[in-house]
Amino acid sequence: MIQFVQALISGLTLGSIYALIALGYTMVYGIAKMLNFAHGDIIMIGAYSVIVTAATVGMPPVFAVLISILVCAVLGVTIEFLAYRPLRQSPPLTVLITAIGVSYLLQNVALLIFGSEQMSTPMMFDIPDLTIGGITVDGITLLTLGVTAVIMIALTLFINKTKVGKAMRAVSEDKEAAELMGISVNKTITITFAIGSALAAVASIFFGATYVYIKPTTGSMPGIKAFTAAVFGGIGSIPGAMLGGILLGVIEKLSMTYISTLWSDAIVFGVLVLVLVVKPSGLLGKAQREKV
Amino acid sequence: MAMKENVKKSFNAKAFFTTDVITLLAVVVLYIVIAVLVYTGSASRQISNMLISISCYIVLAVSLNLVVGLLGELSLGHAGFMSVGLFTGCTIAVLLTDKLPMAVSLPLCMIIGGLAAALVGLIVGLPALRLKGDYLAIVTLACGEIIKNIITNLDIDGTPLNGALGLDSSSIRHSATDLLPFAVVLVLLTMIVMMNFKKSKHGRAIMAVRDNRIAAEATGINVTYYKLLVFVVAAFFAGAAGVLYGHTLPNIKPATFDYNMSIEILVIVVLGGMGNIGGSIIAAIILRALPEALRDFSDYRMLVYSILLIGIMLLNENKAFKAWKSQFSLVGWVKKLLKKKQTAETDAPAEDIPAVDASADGKEETK
Numbered sequence: 001m002i003q004f005v006q007a008l009i010s011g012l013t014l015g016s017i018y019a020l021i022a023l024g025y026t027m028v029y030g031i032a033k034m035l036n037f038a039h040g041d042i043i044m045i046g047a048y049s050v051i052v053t054a055a056t057v058g059m060p061p062v063f064a065v066l067i068s069i070l071v072c073a074v075l076g077v078t079i080e081f082l083a084y085r086p087l088r089q090s091p092p093l094t095v096l097i098t099a100i101g102v103s104y105l106l107q108n109v110a111l112l113i114f115g116s117e118q119m120s121t122p123m124m125f126d127i128p129d130l131t132i133g134g135i136t137v138d139g140i141t142l143l144t145l146g147v148t149a150v151i152m153i154a155l156t157l158f159i160n161k162t163k164v165g166k167a168m169r170a171v172s173e174d175k176e177a178a179e180l181m182g183i184s185v186n187k188t189i190t191i192t193f194a195i196g197s198a199l200a201a202v203a204s205i206f207f208g209a210t211y212v213y214i215k216p217t218t219g220s221m222p223g224i225k226a227f228t229a230a231v232f233g234g235i236g237s238i239p240g241a242m243l244g245g246i247l248l249g250v251i252e253k254l255s256m257t258y259i260s261t262l263w264s265d266a267i268v269f270g271v272l273v274l275v276l277v278v279k280p281s282g283l284l285g286k287a288q289r290e291k292v
Numbered sequence: 293m294a295m296k297e298n299v300k301k302s303f304n305a306k307a308f309f310t311t312d313v314i315t316l317l318a319v320v321v322l323y324i325v326i327a328v329l330v331y332t333g334s335a336s337r338q339i340s341n342m343l344i345s346i347s348c349y350i351v352l353a354v355s356l357n358l359v360v361g362l363l364g365e366l367s368l369g370h371a372g373f374m375s376v377g378l379f380t381g382c383t384i385a386v387l388l389t390d391k392l393p394m395a396v397s398l399p400l401c402m403i404i405g406g407l408a409a410a411l412v413g414l415i416v417g418l419p420a421l422r423l424k425g426d427y428l429a430i431v432t433l434a435c436g437e438i439i440k441n442i443i444t445n446l447d448i449d450g451t452p453l454n455g456a457l458g459l460d461s462s463s464i465r466h467s468a469t470d471l472l473p474f475a476v477v478l479v480l481l482t483m484i485v486m487m488n489f490k491k492s493k494h495g496r497a498i499m500a501v502r503d504n505r506i507a508a509e510a511t512g513i514n515v516t517y518y519k520l521l522v523f524v525v526a527a528f529f530a531g532a533a534g535v536l537y538g539h540t541l542p543n544i545k546p547a548t549f550d551y552n553m554s555i556e557i558l559v560i561v562v563l564g565g566m567g568n569i570g571g572s573i574i575a576a577i578i579l580r581a582l583p584e585a586l587r588d589f590s591d592y593r594m595l596v597y598s599i600l601l602i603g604i605m606l607l608n609e610n611k612a613f614k615a616w617k618s619q620f621s622l623v624g625w626v627k628k629l630l631k632k633k634q635t636a637e638t639d640a641p642a643e644d645i646p647a648v649d650a651s652a653d654g655k656e657e658t659k
Contacts, residue, residue, distance in 0.1 A: 035426060083602055090609050093366070097562045098605040100555055104598035112591060224433070224551060231430040266441035269434035276431055277419045 005135050007257040008250060013141045013210060015249020016148035020203035021226030022233070022241035023155065024196030030172040030236035031192045034092065037099040038079060040223015041106035042197050046072045046204030047121060047214045048114055054122045061124035069201040076197025077190050085186070103220070110216040118215040121208035144206045151202065152242055155195075159238060164191060172236065225252075225268070232272050234285020243283055248272075309630060312487040314623045315570040319483065323476045330469055338584075340468035341540060346580045347475035348537040351482045353560040353572040355529035358486060360558065361567030362495065363522045364502035366429040368554045369416060369436030370530055373409040375549035377531020379443055379453070381405025382538035385464045386452045394466065398474055398539065402532040409531025410524045412439065417523030421516055433551050443546040458545035459538070466539050478536060482529050486569055489525070498522055563604065570623070 021043060028036045049071045054064035083102050087095045127139025159165040170178040171188045179185050207222065208214060225248060233244025248268060255267040281287045326343060329335040335343075352374060359367045381401040388397045416435045420428055447455035454460065489495050498518050500508040509515050538544055560579050564571030582600070586593035607613045618624065 029426075083606070086606055087609055093360075093562050093566070094605055094609065096366075097559050098602055100559060101598050101601035101605060104594065105602065108595040108598055112595065220552075228430055228434065231427060235426060262445050263441065266438045269438050269441075272434050273419055273431050273438075276427055277422055280422050280424075280427060282427070 002134055003257065007253050009135075009137055009141060011250035011253030012246060013144050013206075013249070014253055015246035016144050017203050017206050017210070017222065017245075018226045018229045018249050019242045019245025020148060020151065020199050020206075021222060022230040022245040023238065024200050025227050025230040026233070026235055026238060026241040027168075027192050027196050029230070030238075031168055032080075032084065032189050034084065034095045035099065035227070036084075036196075037096065037223075038102040038106060039196065039200060040219040040221075040226070041103050041110075042072050042076060042200040042219070043204040043207060043222060044110060044214065044216060044219035045075060045106060046201035047208045047218065048110060048119075049201075050124070050205060050208055051119050051121055051214065054124055064124065065205055068205060069198045072197040072201035072204070073194040076193040076200075080190060080193040107216045107220075114216065116215065118213040120212050121214060125209065140206070140209045144210070147202065147206070151199065155199075155238065164188075168192060228269070228272055231282055232275060234282030237282070237284045237286070240282055240284035247283075309626055311570070311623050314626050315573070316480070316483060316487070318570075318622055319479065319573065323479075327472060327476075330472060337468070340472075342580065342584060344468050344471050344475050344540050345537065346577055347479050348533045349557070349560065349576040349580050350479050350573050351529055351533035351536075352557045353564065353576045354482050354486050354569055355526040355533070356557050357561050357564075357567060357569065357572050358489070358522055358526045360561050362490060362498050362502065363519065365420065365424065366426070366558075367432040367526075368429050368551055368558065369432035369434075369439070370526070370557050371549040371551070371553035372416075372432075372436030372439035373413055373527040373530040374534035374537070374553075375443060375546060376412045376439055376527075376534070377405035377409035378534030378538040378544065378549075379446075379459060379546070380408035381531070381535030382459055382461050382464060382544065383451055383453060385535070385539070386459075386461060389463045394464075394470065398535070402474075402478070402535045405535035406528040406532035409534070410528040413523040413527025414520060416527070417520045420519055420523060433554070436549075436551055436554055440546055440550055456546065458543050461538055461544055462542045464539055465542050468540075471536065471539055475536060478532060483569060483573075485529075490567075490569075494518065494521065559601065
């Protein structure tokens with residue numbers, strides 16, 4: 001029982017990280033209708049930014065976190081402006097390959113600056129562990145779960161209650177109609193990239209705190225898993241990304257604990273394939289009806 | 293009228309030199325040049341070895357083009373099919389090392405590897421019946437990762453399979469000079485099959501499914517059958533290419549064949565132009581040779597590569613660049629040459645040659 005709860009909690013932590021990254025994928029997909037393959041590498045940049053500011057320069061953690069979020073948001077917006085905006089009218093595959101190019105670029109820039117050796121993230125948060133009935137929960141786990149919950153609630157409120165959120169929903173529904181209503185599509189897309197990348201930065205901080213070691217290719221596997229999570233929950237759907245991310249993390253950790261570490265990837269992806277075959281538009285995705 | 297008589301009397305150059313034939317001939321000429329360079333020893337070993345890897349990538353890209361270009365579905369698991377073929381075919385090849393000469397065992401293993409990959413292609417193709425677009429893409433990616441995970445865990449005594457350590461293929465490793473004839477045959481065979489497949493009843497049916505699934509279904513096309521067919525055929529060639537690839541390396545790790553490799557193949561297809569076989573070949577050569585050519589930049593080479601990749605994608609969308617590029621089309625050039633010759637011979641008006649052909653089917657043209 002204790003083992004199960006431990007696995008469940010670590011699954012929730014990993015799932016929260018996936019969910020935060022998946023939110024970036026799903027928001028960008030919902031609004032710009034593109035798969036931003038470079039999103040995973042923004043996590044890596046965020047993690048390096050924390051290492052530089054907190055460990056090398058020695059800034060207090062709060063500043064390090066804020067700078068990391070700022071760096072990622074600016075980076076996301078810049079990438080969108082330089083690489084994706086000229087391709088707004090292009091076929092989706094062209095945009096996809098460009099995104100892959102950007103992903104290679106970010107990895108190689110990081111490789112040149114930081115080298116291929118892994119670097120360790122400094123300990124920034126000193127939160128005491130919590131023990132209830134024989135189950136010990138790490139401080140960082142508590143922080144991850146708490147912050148993720150707050151961010152998710154805030155994001156849901158932002159999308160549903162604010163004017164900008166309304167504009168984002170309108171653009172994702174119908175770009176032309178939104179433009180006719182006086183919404184600036186470009187501005188909305190920029191805001192979406194900024195928010196998505198900022199969420200990736202938050203994910204990177206928890207990722208660094210949980211897994212410590214960072215290298216230039218660190219972002220790609222969580223990126224792919226989060227992308228999977230976004231599709232799992234129904235791409236374009238914000239609650240879907242949250243649910244998909246958390247479920248994926250929990251499945252991964254439970255299969256690691258109870259079946260085999262070696263087979264966990266196969267199990268995670270196997271569950272995904274099965275779910276999609278049964279429910280082709282993901283868990284919470286809108287089923288698109290084909291018209292003749 | 294003068295033109296028609298000419299057609300009856302003699303060999304009709306215009307009808308013979310279709311885009312496909314020109315592409316095939318260009319590849320044959322290229323391989324002859326390469327063969328001369330390799331067998332006379334003018335090409336360094338490094339370049340010779342790269343030739344085999346480029347040939348494998350050509351086969352991979354041309355076969356993936358069937359799924360992406362012809363069927364119009366995004367597949368991110370092509371490396372998975374390749375690794376199924378590679379690990380099946382090369383395992384058998386290692387077991388057969390002393391029993392059969394290489395000239396027999398390599399083609400045999402390529403067929404076995406291809407069939408194994410085709411079977412997996414059939415299984416992966418099944419979810420494709422219910423899914424499309426990004427959902428299908430993620431399922432193919434997932435299947436590729438599952439295949440990788442399964443092969444990583446295969447550690448069977450008595451076979452050269454050693455789990456994550458990979459396959460010990462040192463006994464079947466051959467030099468580029470030995471492998472080149474097989475590579476040439478495989479590439480040409482793949483091209484001929486794909487070109488004829490595209491023009492056949494099946495190819496037309498598949499394109500109909502791509503353009504409008506419901507309309508295709510309404511005209512009596514069996515969508516299930518054709519979708520599976522595409523995955524099976526594409527997987528077969530990927531598997532066969534994998535077996536050839538396995539013969540160039542002393543040791544093969546299953547982790548090599550992850551989604552990054554699938555993406556690499558997809559980049560070749562998109563860069564070459566969807567559904568364009570000639571384009572896939574050119575892109576495969578450029579993208580595989582580029583990192584080698586950039587060797588002088590050492591640390592910066594992947595950086596330059598990624599910048600070039602982004603640059604090419606952005607440029608490709610530029611109208612002025614498209615026009616500039618089309619003048620380098622080999623197919624367009626040969627056709628223009630034929631047109632000139634024919635006009636001179638028969639005084640036939642130039643309108644006889646469909647003007648669209650020369651530009652739209654241009655070798656470097658992206659659709």
